[in-house]
Amino acid sequence: xxxxxxxxxxxxxxxxxxxxxxxxxxxxxxxxxxxxxxxxxxxxxxxxxxxxxxxxxxxxxxxxxxxxxxxxxxxxxxxxxxxxxxxxxxxxxxxxxxxxxxxxxxxxx
Amino acid sequence: xxxxxxxxxxxxxxxxxxxxxxxxxxxxxxxxxxxxxxxxxxxxxxxxxxxxxxxxxxxxxxxxxxxxxxxxxxxxxxxxxxxxxxxxxxxxxxxxxxxxxxxxxxxxxxxxxxxxxxxxxxxxxxxxxxxxxxxxxxxxxxxxxxxxxxxxxxxxxxxxxxxxxxxxxxxxxxxxxxxxxxxxxxxxxxxxxxxxxxxxxxxxxxxxxxxxxxxxxxxxxxxxxxxxxxxxxxxxxxxxxxxxxxxxxxxxxxxxxxxxxxxxxxxxxxxxxxxx
Numbered sequence: 001x002x003x004x005x006x007x008x009x010x011x012x013x014x015x016x017x018x019x020x021x022x023x024x025x026x027x028x029x030x031x032x033x034x035x036x037x038x039x040x041x042x043x044x045x046x047x048x049x050x051x052x053x054x055x056x057x058x059x060x061x062x063x064x065x066x067x068x069x070x071x072x073x074x075x076x077x078x079x080x081x082x083x084x085x086x087x088x089x090x091x092x093x094x095x096x097x098x099x100x101x102x103x104x105x106x107x108x109x
Numbered sequence: 110x111x112x113x114x115x116x117x118x119x120x121x122x123x124x125x126x127x128x129x130x131x132x133x134x135x136x137x138x139x140x141x142x143x144x145x146x147x148x149x150x151x152x153x154x155x156x157x158x159x160x161x162x163x164x165x166x167x168x169x170x171x172x173x174x175x176x177x178x179x180x181x182x183x184x185x186x187x188x189x190x191x192x193x194x195x196x197x198x199x200x201x202x203x204x205x206x207x208x209x210x211x212x213x214x215x216x217x218x219x220x221x222x223x224x225x226x227x228x229x230x231x232x233x234x235x236x237x238x239x240x241x242x243x244x245x246x247x248x249x250x251x252x253x254x255x256x257x258x259x260x261x262x263x264x265x266x267x268x269x270x271x272x273x274x275x276x277x278x279x280x281x282x283x284x285x286x287x288x289x290x291x292x293x294x295x296x297x298x299x300x301x302x303x304x305x306x307x308x309x310x311x312x313x314x315x316x317x318x319x320x321x322x323x324x325x326x327x328x329x330x331x332x333x334x335x336x337x338x339x340x341x342x343x344x345x346x347x348x349x350x351x352x353x354x355x356x357x358x359x360x361x362x363x364x365x366x367x368x369x370x371x372x373x374x375x376x377x378x379x380x381x382x383x384x385x
Contacts, residue, residue, distance in 0.1 A: 019145060027152040028239075030244075031243065032240075039151065093142065096138050
């Protein structure tokens, strides 16, 4: 199964929450930590760990700043992150198509 | 490298960190794709804030009305086109048209100032709102696009002015299509180009539709005397002094109505901002 679509899955990206982070950051210039946490229903600790994995892989950039005295963390997707997200979505779409094809009843002769 | 910890974020009470149970393994590709689409849709809805530039540019277009009121002398006599001091490319350029007869001068300066103000205020609006909801729209691209369009609108008439002197008269109609710029309403088309960019930046089908309708109307306003439509619809003309106003007010009204409608819709759809 050398050409199986699953070979194209990236372990870093192929995770529900990390996929969600990349999807949101791809939609915006920057997403704030609090928005990501609420949108994905994660705890701060969970989100922090997922962000670290993505940042280590070079898929997102994390900037820390302040709004007044309140610390704010902004997350932006990198070019590599966009490519990884596009590749993941492409693989998922191919898997869905393949699954639909397998579920089709065989044609009668 | 350390964790990306949000100050005050605390520990991970659920224990579902990046190396914890991978919930995606149990989710099928169709389910994951469905979740991605839902997240994307929510992010786009949260980001939509185009009511502000629509209302702002609608008001700025209305602000040009005094420059389109024409004062004709009661007795027959020579009536001059609006005179605006300054370089020729402003007097006969994209921002002034060819000088509306009997109108006050200064229209190109108004349009130039209004468009620059509109672009700057819109960029600040998107920046402020992005900080508030925690999701920033890429407004830098809008700023750059807007400034490039304004610069081109200033430079092209200048080139058009010089080209005939270079002996290439055939280029003139393409650079300064008189039918399109004669009425001094071409800046409304430039505003439409900016709205098209915003529709792309916001990934908004709604704004794309509004921008398309507005662009079509602003082209009509630049190419046709809208006063004629008023006559066909209501059977009577408009006072000569106000005969040029429908060309400005029709596109402005569309912007104001669309902006108000978008404000109502976006207010209903708006997700609560973090910390609200």
